[in-house]
């Protein structure tokens with residue numbers, strides 16, 4: 001038994017056992033994804049878990065950071081012991097997005113991930129986003145996680161513009177410089193296939209005088225100038241992810257930002273679409289073919305979403321994914337402000353809450369697009385996996401995307 005956790009450690013696997021175990025876990029994931037594609041309502045394979053709402057950024061488009069300045073705002077977050085109970089009660093998870101706030105602002109963040117690694121035998125993929133501010137701490141945590149967790153670890157460092165705009169949007173002096181340092185250190189630690197720069201297209205012509213496409217080019221160039229100045233290899237377009245900005249009250253607390261400054265309005269959406277099309281036209285020198293195909297599908301459906309307000313690929317929330325807040329509340333996803341129940345009332349098990357929501361018709365509402373509708377990376381990638389036929393159509397049609405945004 002492990003003295004610190006009271007849980008039984010599995011013995012280290014040989015290389016052959018490890019390969020067999022990975023093969024078994026991927027096979028299980030493929031079968032479960034196929035079942036979800038057929039509409040079978042089993043346990044979700046993916047969880048989005050907000051480990052904390054602590055965050056030292058001051059982003060103008062997200063109010064999560066204000067939670068820590070709100071009296072009692074951080075009270076009642078799931079403790080590490082409770083997280084271990086969550087992991088033990090939901091061993092079916094195979095893919096977890098540990099998000100925040102800034103996940104690494106939680107001092108026991110590596111132990112949080114280790115808890116799931118110990119209890120979820122088929123855990124394949126662990127991802128977390130980071131603001132990149134505290135380079136040394138983030139790198140140390142990534143090293144700890146990589147040393148103890150077999151699942152693939154992927155990290156996205158947020159950079160939302162060229163230096164001056166990024167620092168203004170994210171409210172931190174020299175935020176761009178910190179993010180570059182973190183990106184470089186993580187990429188050296190985890191490898192280029194596992195570390196991405198993520199730009200959410202918040203900046204736009206009405207807010208800063210440059211279109212989103214211009215900002216994408218300026219940001220990409222600034223990242224590479226900063227990397228080259230540090231004698232680091234350049235970032236390719238395949239490592240640069242563009243995200244559509246979204247509004248969400250229960251997560252970002254940013255729905256009041258909607259009417260301000262054209263954020264999310266018709267002109268902004270048209271700019272975002274042009275920026276996605278622009279990025280799609282850049283050559284990708286690296287990255288596996290499957291990953292490039294998934295990216296192409298993501299972008300093709302993002303453009304459809306921006307033009308029509310919905311996608312052809314149905315959302316898999318409450319089918320193969322679920323969202324867990326830092327206080328144990330289950331929601332369908334990051335966007336829909338629809339609390340479904342708290343796992344503190346179910347012995348930390350997700351399924352009683354999810355099954356009750358399905359019985360109440362919430363999953364049906366998602367399938368019929370009677371939710372706010374969105375296309376966030378958190379939900380888009382599992383949805384692509386769970387819709388092979390429609391994804392294939394998007395892949396084939398993605399190259400001749402002709403959508404336009406209407407008011």
Ligand code: SF4
Nearest residue numbers: 055057059062064101
């Ligand atoms: S967008 Fe991320 S980094 Fe910025 S305040 Fe919100 S949680 Fe923090």
Ligand code: SF4
Nearest residue numbers: 315333335371373374
């Ligand atoms: S499509 Fe609906 S249920 Fe799915 S992630 Fe978006 S808002 Fe949530």
